[in-house]
Amino acid sequence: MAEKPAASRAPLRAQTPETVVALLAALLVTVLLLVFGSPNPARALRAFFLGPFSNRYYFGNMLDGAGLLLIAGLGVSAAFRAGVFNLGGDGQIYIAGLVAAVVCLALPQAPAVFGIVLALVAAVAVGMLLAGVCGLFKYLWGTDELITSFLISAAIVPSVSYLIVGPLRNQQSNLLTTERIAEQFRLLRLLPPSNLNLALLFALLLAPLAHFLLYHTVRGYELRITGLNREFARYGGIAIGAYTAVPMAISGGLHGLSGAFAVLGTHHAAIQGFTIGLGWNAIAVALIGRNHPLLIIPAALVFAYMEAGARAAMLHTEFSFELGAIIQAVIFFMITAHVALPRLRLHLRGRSTAA
Amino acid sequence: MTETPWLQLRGITTYFAENNVTANDAVDLDIASGSVHALVGENGAGKSTLMHVLSGYISAGAGRIEVDGKSIQVRSPADALTHGIVMVHQHPPYVPGFRVWENIVLGMERTGRAGLLDRRTAADMVTACASRYGISVDPHARMNRLAASQIHFVALLGALLRRPRLLILDEPTAPCTEPEVALMFALLRSLQAQGTSIILITHKLGEVMQIADRVTVMRNGAVVATTAVAETTAARIAELMIGEESEIIDFDRRLIQALAGDRHAAGVTGLHSRPSRALPTARDSTLELHKVSVYVGDLAVLDNINITAQAGEVLGVTGIRENGLEFLEDVLSGSIAPDRGVVLLDGKPVKRYSPRHFRHIGISYIPTDRILRGASMDSTVAENLILLQRKELQSGGILRRKDIAAFTEELKRRYGITGVLHQPMKRLSGGNIQKVILSRELSGLRKVVVFSEPSWGLDLRSRDLMYSEMRALRDEGALVVLISADIDEVLSLADRIAVMYRGRIAGILEAQDRTRERIGEFMLGFQEHNITAAGDRSNG
């Protein structure tokens, strides 16, 4: 830790209060909703706070969810750190999940490693493509990547759903789902009967790797500089065009990876809407973790806990709506707000101030 | 001074947390009713900041403002306006797409039927006020078609229509021609006759002697002296601005001592030793601008520029701002490509106009805009320092931590950067920011170094360090280009001086015939044939 550059530390310290306030606010809102919205507040609260720890199944599923969030959250911050915004994570995860499932279903006899690698590569490629083109358009014509990535994602989600419930549907199942992938492609389960699997370990390795790439390599340095001040990066001879398109592609690729693991590790099939919301949650996770690869680990855990708690609360009471979006909303409102009172008010910045 | 002055500032203190600068340090100022009060001082002395506080544009950290002996609150420009305090800024902000009348009436619009803008009355009002003071301006012209001086006059008109009791002018004559200056001064005199007080921020001491009743000199954020103009001389004011002569000499000596100490530590001879990692200085380069033109719309902001500079010289380029210096800076740094003409290095045209390529072929560059272009304020000092050497400080794409630490420590020590390497850049003072940029730019191949407004906002010590670095570079055989609107800076450093006027080189002065007066004539276009060109501007 002594070697860790202060570049990441100094701004983080200053932001700690905002993060804590945002999380507390989200918790408070959740509790209020449970108390006033549930016919049995005591049970709902109990389920919310203790549910994720009540048995191996819930606990494992929470950790599994954290793993997927961690990967996708790293994806969100890959773009953020370069100063671009991938708002299409939800669709990228969803279609990548379907692609991974299709690859596995197309090769039922293939050896495990071959099929898994191929599925992962295909899923990552799809994610990279979808987000990468938005970065490319931004670079070529200045098209706002925030809007294009969202629109492209929103445009494909219905088509993915159509494929799952239509041509690719498993007619034997009551669920709207594809066939289950062959045994050999399913990642090792770590805590049966829960969904927890090898993907979590992979995710936990990915975060320090991302940290290393970001803080200890020239390209990571260039990416961060570009994200903080494009004019300065250009002045320093950094190819800012590349750092617009490539981080978007990386971001999409990581979202794709997350989608693939949702199939290979968690669900073993592509189910209608099975990852919907994960992309938005990942944005919240990246923001809670201040886009710092290592801090995204606890951020993913905290968020997965809140989500699992909300799910438990809904299962245990007649509470039947999604808390997820509201938790996200509260976090999004609070996380970048300046809670402390504004200090010296400056209308004017830059050159003429010191003159 | 028997009665209480009309306006009193007491203990005004302004601190900028962003760059850790105290721009005003307990400033007191008295303004008599109906007087013209000049405010002078070097760049960064705190004049504009003080006036921004008075006009409500920024808030002071401490101090109070009194009018007629009563304390007033000035929290916003709106507050200032209600007390009749109006400021015309150095670069008056305007909406480019708006017409002149729209820009002027902003905030004091008249409405006619159904609450709609009364355009005719507004335009008539502007025309009437303009003709009363002999200003010619078309109220329906678009702001972005106006020359810099015309924009100043439009801003002045807007101020006059607000019936000021105190009119603050920040360098109003900077973009003006001689007749325009005369017009403006006549206007100020008639305002004064009507009882309006005027505060005039200026660099031109001739103007102070000509029009002001009293003068206040500021230095390093504090008031050095206030006297009646009749009781002083321009020379005395200049002395007060720069500081005592002994102080300068003493400073030079301290600097030399400091550098000499370094030499022993580094085991290098020569006064201006450099970081050991630095590449050698090339000794035979030439830089040529051949028929370079840059257009904004159909206006030539750089018009057929031809200059050649040799290794071992400092080529100074000066002029009044908005006359092309900014665009020359951008062309010389590869930030923009000329629409016509070429830049040649060592006789060969440059292949691409990008900062990346210019750096690659050995052109270093210290930009005017240090905050936006020269530094990444949210990155650490160390990260700012390694920008140009990042390729040398890595192996296999991985940054070598130890070498980076050694490299940045070395730069920090040599250039006397005060600050922590692992803290964000924004914690540094203006002088230290410039030192970081300077040390970084000189850490690479020192072939051609372009300095643009290198001393803006610097204290004397940092400024002198900058100057001695520049001279040392030249003596080592590097080619130095100094772009600066500060005549004295160019006079004291440059071997040859090119003066720009309206996008052209008005003249190039060799060592023997450079005087302030000669440069001034070129700057104002008196040595040019065509000074009537109206409707041009240099800022997009």
Next chain:
Amino acid sequence: MIFNAVEIMTPILLAALGGLFAELAGVLNIALEGLILAGAFAGILAGAASGSLVVGMLAGALAGGLLAAVFTFFSIRLRANIFITGLAVNLLAAGSIPFISTWMFGTKGVLRFPDLPRLPRLLEGVTSGVGFIDSLLFGHSATVYLAWLLVPLALVALYRTPFGLRLRAVGAREESVIIAGVDAVAYRRIAVLISGVAAGLAGAAISLRLGVYLPNISAGRGWIALVAIYLGYRHPIGILIAALLFGFTESLAGAAQGLLAIPGTVLLGLPYAITVVAMITYSALRARGLRRRRFIDAHF
């Protein structure tokens, strides 16, 4: 088909006209989608409860305005990131409506209001003799005419009033307004509130016309409106044309659906697809026009 196009474009036009105020004041309001959703829900609820469509429209506008007030509180008062808070508004609308719906009606799904009066059609039976003009101009829902009325209104408000002058100045060069003694922040806040009210109206126009509330009834119209502002060159007339273009393309695609047998689910994504294609085309064409731009990007 033209008739349909006009009906489809109406909420987009309403939301885009409001969004234009925010845009000109310097705020890219990505919360339009959530604001429309809030307006749609509040509008149909109030409309059904009161039995009055006017009350429904007003309630929609109010809901949009209130949510926009929350938006400005966080983004302007607390200086939070405007994109993140914009997303928060969208999520808040999408998350809290099912909650309220469950609490009030016991379902978070489709809400039917059989007693709701039908949206009146105006100028029915009027004809100019030319079919194309007839379907463009006559017999549309009342909300269509409301949206059309707002085009000249926006034009006058933005370009002929002191308010509009200041608003545009805030977006173009904030300092020019500040030194004139005007509270620039207040103008930005008002601009966002206007866009909230307009988006709320747009939402109410959708749900009151359908007579039912469906989950995600806004179906991306907020995003389309956002793009329409750009395509319309940030001008009310241009936005009218852009909105018509979107309406026309969508109704054309709807018609093509029958012929080509495109599954209905896939078609849900169509408005987004059309919008993103339009946006990319627009920016590509614009970039080509600006090829001689001064400050080149170094992309090597």
